[in-house]
Amino acid sequence: MSEATKVAVVYYSSTGTVYELAKSIVEGAEKAGAEVRLRKVAELAPAEAIAANAGWAAHAAETQDVPVATAEDIAWADAVIFGSPTRFGNIASQLKQFLDTLGGLWSKGQLADKVYSGFTATSTAHGGQESTLLAMYNTFHHFGGIVAAPGYTDPAKFADGNPYGTSHVAGQGELPVDDIARNAGQFQGRRVVRIAAALKAGLASAAEFAG
Ligand SMILES: Cc1cc2nc3c(=O)[nH]c(=O)nc-3n(C[C@H](O)[C@H](O)[C@H](O)COP(=O)(O)O)c2cc1C
Numbered sequence: 414m415s416e417a418t419k420v421a422v423v424y425y426s427s428t429g430t431v432y433e434l435a436k437s438i439v440e441g442a443e444k445a446g447a448e449v450r451l452r453k454v455a456e457l458a459p460a461e462a463i464a465a466n467a468g469w470a471a472h473a474a475e476t477q478d479v480p481v482a483t484a485e486d487i488a489w490a491d492a493v494i495f496g497s498p499t500r501f502g503n504i505a506s507q508l509k510q511f512l513d514t515l516g517g518l519w520s521k522g523q524l525a526d527k528v529y530s531g532f533t534a535t536s537t538a539h540g541g542q543e544s545t546l547l548a549m550y551n552t553f554h555h556f557g558g559i560v561a562a563p564g565y566t567d568p569a570k571f572a573d574g575n576p577y578g579t580s581h582v583a584g585q586g587e588l589p590v591d592d593i594a595r596n597a598g599q600f601q602g603r604r605v606v607r608i609a610a611a612l613k614a615g616l617a618s619a620a621e622f623a624g
Pocket of ligand 1: 425429430431432498500534535536537538583584
C-alpha cells in the first residue's frame with residue numbers, strides 16, 4: 414500500500430477564526446486519508462498586547478498545546494495549507510516571519526514540487542480576503558510550489574463564494590465560523606490531498622521512467 418499523503422496545516426490566529434477554519438481543513442484532509450500535522454506559527458506580539466484583548470488571551474490559552482510550526486514540518490509535508498487573518502489586506506506578520514525562516518529549505522530546493530493552498534478571515538466582507546490569499550500565493554511561486562486553489566470546483570465553493578481559498582467574515586468576533594465556511598474548509602482539505610497524491614505518484618513514476 415502506498416504511503417499516506419502528508420499534509421501540514423500551518424496557521425496564525427489571534428482570536429480563533431482562522432483556527433476554526435484550520436480544524437475544518439484538517440478534518441477534510443484526514444477524511445481523504447492524509448496524515449496531517451496542525452501547527453500554529455510562533456506569536457510575536459508582546460504579552461501585554463495579548464492580555465489587553467480578552468478574545469486574544471482566551472484563544473492563546475485555548476491553543477497553548479497546539480505545536481509551534483518548524484521548518485521540519487514543511488520539509489516533511491507533501492502539501493502545506495497556510496492560514497492567516499487579513500492584516501490590512503495582507504498576511505499577518507507572524508505568518509510572514511515563519512515563511513521567512515524557510516530560506517534554508519528553499520536554497521536546497523526542498524520547498525519545490527509540493528502542493529500549497531491558503532485560507533483566511535477578515536472582519537468585513539470586502540476587507541481583503543482575496544488580496545491576502547493572493548499575497549500569500551506570491552510566496553508559493555517563489556517556492557516552486559504547485560498552487561492548488563479551490564476554484565469553483567465543488568458546490569461548497571458556490572456557497573462560500575471564494576475561489577482563492579476558504580474564508581470567513583468574522584465581524585468584530587460576533588460572527589462565528591459557520592457551516593458554509595466549514596464545508597468549504599473540508600472541501601479544500603480533500604482537494605489538496607487529491608492533488609498532492611496525484612502529483613506525488615506522477616513525480617515518482619516520472620523519475621522511474623527517466624531512470
Ligand atoms: C492590525 C489589523 C489589521 C486588520 N486589517 C483588516 C483588514 O484590512 N480588513 C478586514 O476586514 N479586517 C482586518 N482586520 C481584522 C481581522 O482580519 C479579523 O479580526 C481576523 O480575520 C479574525 O481572525 P482571527 O480570529 O483568526 O484572529 C485587521 C485586524 C488587525 C489586528
